[in-house]
Amino acid sequence: MLSFNNIPVPAEGEKIEIRDGQLVVPNRPIIPFIEGDGTGRDIWRAASRVFNAAVEKAYRGERQVVWYEIFAGEKAYKKFGEWLPRDTVEAIREFTVAIKGPLTTPVGGGIRSLNVTLRQVLDLYACVRPVRWYRGVPSPVKHPEKLNVVIFRENTEDVYAGIEFQQGTEQAQKTIEFLRNLGYSVRPDSGIGIKPISIFATKRLIRKAIRYALENGRRVVTLVHKGNIMKFTEGAFRDWGYQLAKEEFSDVTVTEQELWEKHDGRLPEGKILINDRIADSMFQQVLTRPDEYSVIATPNLNGDYLSDACAAQVGGLGLAPGANIGDYLALFEATHGTAPKYADKDVINPSAVILAGVMMFEYIGWREAASLITTAIERTIEQKIVTYDLARLMEGARQVKTSEFATAIIENMG
Ligand code: NAP
Numbered sequence: 001m002l003s004f005n006n007i008p009v010p011a012e013g014e015k016i017e018i019r020d021g022q023l024v025v026p027n028r029p030i031i032p033f034i035e036g037d038g039t040g041r042d043i044w045r046a047a048s049r050v051f052n053a054a055v056e057k058a059y060r061g062e063r064q065v066v067w068y069e070i071f072a073g074e075k076a077y078k079k080f081g082e083w084l085p086r087d088t089v090e091a092i093r094e095f096t097v098a099i100k101g102p103l104t105t106p107v108g109g110g111i112r113s114l115n116v117t118l119r120q121v122l123d124l125y126a127c128v129r130p131v132r133w134y135r136g137v138p139s140p141v142k143h144p145e146k147l148n149v150v151i152f153r154e155n156t157e158d159v160y161a162g163i164e165f166q167q168g169t170e171q172a173q174k175t176i177e178f179l180r181n182l183g184y185s186v187r188p189d190s191g192i193g194i195k196p197i198s199i200f201a202t203k204r205l206i207r208k209a210i211r212y213a214l215e216n217g218r219r220v221v222t223l224v225h226k227g228n229i230m231k232f233t234e235g236a237f238r239d240w241g242y243q244l245a246k247e248e249f250s251d252v253t254v255t256e257q258e259l260w261e262k263h264d265g266r267l268p269e270g271k272i273l274i275n276d277r278i279a280d281s282m283f284q285q286v287l288t289r290p291d292e293y294s295v296i297a298t299p300n301l302n303g304d305y306l307s308d309a310c311a312a313q314v315g316g317l318g319l320a321p322g323a324n325i326g327d328y329l330a331l332f333e334a335t336h337g338t339a340p341k342y343a344d345k346d347v348i349n350p351s352a353v354i355l356a357g358v359m360m361f362e363y364i365g366w367r368e369a370a371s372l373i374t375t376a377i378e379r380t381i382e383q384k385i386v387t388y389d390l391a392r393l394m395e396g397a398r399q400v401k402t403s404e405f406a407t408a409i410i411e412n413m414g
Contacts (some may be wrong), residue, residue: 004070015074033069036338038102051178058366070091080265126326137390199236349387
């Protein structure tokens with residue numbers, strides 16, 4: 001019998017397969033989950049009840065997720081003496097789609113971050129973050145409902161590539177010297193970081209963003225970059241993006257220039273607009289003209305900042321799901337951390353992991369289950385039944401525990 005971390009794979013489930021470039025999802029898919037550290041335990045308990053109830057309600061027993069626990073973080077360390085056992089990574093590879101709670105970043109021990117390691121070893125090159133507002137959620141802006149974007153952030157390159165030399169080291173000195181030989185003057189007391197952006201990584205990210213737009217009826221894909229200053233990295237990202245749209249999607253895309261020259265500014269039926277914005281102006285635009293944007297593709301650092309700024313606009317991190325997706329492999333997660341001070345108190349907001357589950361169900365094509373959950377969360381928040389984090393921002397809220405919030409969502413699936 002197949003096992004990972006010495007835990008047998010449940011016999012009643014089947015693997016999600018990839019055939020002819022498509023996911024083939026059985027009625028009882030085995031989906032590995034990492035519970036997560038700290039508040040992860042409370043959140044997972046609540047979220048998994050919501051997932052199971054939605055699937056049961058949507059498919060009346062015809063479909064069912066067969067959950068399979070895999071281990072990372074503190075729980076893995078306590079059980080196996082390792083923060084990220086190799087079998088955990090292999091299980092995700094084997095079963096293609098997985099979901100995780102937040103993980104503690106180990107201090108020392110040679111691992112920078114478990115999340116970064118997972119992204120790198122599984123080549124999950126796109127960090128996908130949908131940002132939309134749910135009715136009733138307190139927001140710092142007047143019209144939070146106008147923002148509804150899906151951000152595709154490149155996950156493997158840019159200043160996050162990890163090529164950094166500390167000030168004063170031989171590597172830093174050698175690099176400074178190398179640059180001097182090329183005619184660039186860098187102060188000798190500098191630390192150095194390198195920003196690689198490749199054609200390969202740029203095109204595969206933007207390809208994914210355009211395909212997502214096509215499959216989900218979204219009609220604008222915006223390339224966000226700082227190419228006016230960093231011409232050969234961020235500027236190249238923009239240029240390669242337009243090139244890709246022309247090479248692979250010319251029958252379904254138009255650029256902003258073509259829109260005005262050929263179509264009087266009106267987007268023709270069945271076409272997607274590809275445009276680009278400079279990053280600093282984009283931060284203004286998501287506040288002043290949020291409804292003009294739909295899918296955003298951007299290099300790593302811009303994406304990091306922009307996704308948190310957008311999340312804040314619609315009510316903050318407690319409601320922000322995300323996914324790290326490669327070619328088929330996908331790992332869904334909340335974007336917040338373990339919030340350790342609330343661990344095992346049954347108070348934390350489980351919505352981000354629940355919404356990560358919604359993304360997961362959409363990804364495997366179980367849209368009925370996904371939309372049941374989305375509607376039920378929305379109803380619950382509208383009824384002002386919320387956890388402490390939203391209760392403190394709402395007037396007349398009924399503050400409930402994590403588990404009670406899950407129960408209210410399930411009751412609202414009717
Ligand atoms: P955090 O765990 O996200 O918590 C910071 C604060 O955000 C909490 O104290 C709480 O604010 C609020 N918050 C976070 N999640 C919430 C939720 N579900 N419901 C309501 N409020 C929520 O960030 P951190 O304290 O910087 O990091 C703690 C640990 O998590 C670290 O080990 C870090 O490395 C790790 N981390 C993991 C991930 C991941 O696995 N994806 C991501 C980020 C951080 P209030 O106190 O105001 O209520």
